[in-house]
Amino acid sequence: MTSIKPTEKLRTRDVIAAAKKNEKFGKIIPHLLLAVTSVTVLATFGIIYTLLKETFIFFQEVKVTDFIFGTEWAPFSNADQAFGVLPLITGTLKIAGVALLIGVPFGLACAIFLSEYASPKLKKFIKPIIELLAGIPTIVYGFFALTVVTPWLQSFIPQLKLFNALSAGIVVGIMILPMIISLSEDALSAVPASFREGSYALGSTRFETAIKVVVPAAISGIAASIILAASRAVGETMIVSLAAGSTPVLNMDFTGSIQTMTSYIVQVATGDAGYGTTIYYSIYAVGFMLFLFTFLMNRAALYIKTKFREEY
Template structure:
């Protein structure tokens, strides 16, 4: 009643093409391996260019001077001098302001969402916070420069047009979603049974949160802080726009100051020609930046891995 289809014959015919099939089978892993090694090449590229050009820089400038000098005048024709300290102070200060905003607000947001909020509130709030995380940093820079700084100057007349305070605050706002979502993840992974144990003893939600949940999730929470700091150190556009380019070794947040990242922008978009000491200094600063952020990211990874093993 049916026409006979000899599938076996058809398959056998296909098997004659098996050489091609097996050839593909053997080639694909090598191709994919080659693609996967691009990511390693990228790292090698970053590390080797930074190392090489930094090496060239330290032929011109003594490494001790670079870390002890307090004057940073890379483009001065009369007496150029190089020091990372003013850039470090700018970076640390602005990051500090940012974390003073991001840590309290980020952590309490995480606590609210993980411990208090109803399912509906959570469903409504989380996407908004994700939107906050998706806004390009250039928009935050614009916000800091054209809105936050003028607003702050109403209250603090001494505030300069470019300063550390405004970009610090805005950067903190930018980092809130990062701290909030990572801390919330850490708190969510605390077993329900631990909360129930405390609640059954008559503890309030706040007490459960403070004495049970946070201690149990502490390494994840700290990891989120560390990642936040790393993010602050590496952030470029907000500070380039709103914190100015004065290379002052100062801790006055009303002053204009420059971070490591903003320095890189200034030199690359400026007149320092390739081969000049100012040009090489760029790589020395970038190397320091790369090094600090790498250490922090690895540290954060290490502590959050550790807490995952705990349960």
């Protein structure tokens, strides 16, 4: 980059030369920046490539159908090693199910309160606290589940084990709250005031306006926020690793230890399964499954948000 010092006596020739140099430089810039920007594309392809490559090796040792439809996950068993992923998916769905059961009603109630009822002053007090909740690392949530929530639940559910799906699911539900609240509140706040005024003019109460006018008008944004939160719950790792145990089971019991796709990956990574073993490759197959789940959910959320957006 050439610039001309203001103190120098300006000669037209120099000014033109400097401008030409700048022009040349300016032409390279976007290409350099584009090269750097391509890193994001490389990262996505890197993820897909590594997952696919190692998963492919895994499927040379384990049949694809045995993996997808298998009902037993026993990678560490010497006698009858089995790689049926259904127990891990069941565990993941248990966590996501409990999390949504907590996160959706609480999150939507908070979002409606913030957007329809709270005064700007109250909002200014509440929002930073919810942002604080969003900034807490998941390892802290996991520790909270293990040391606070589980003992508390055990005080009225005596058969609850130390590691269980219920406690971990509830805490994952708390973790996804800020996401549901802020995204849904954005959707609710985007509904024009004229909608509310029209509803009031017809004699509706504030609650009727919120439920029958504002929420339906914002439903695409709310649905997208719920799907995104579900995808976060599916991908959540530390809470389930700490509080939900590591027992892959295929049942409907929420009081016992389970294993999710994510916590299996962590279990193998902390153990000493050597490089190149079937167990080593299995984490990539599970990781690929997890990637597919979350990828499809995120795409679905985006699709719903753009496709079914109400035009005001």
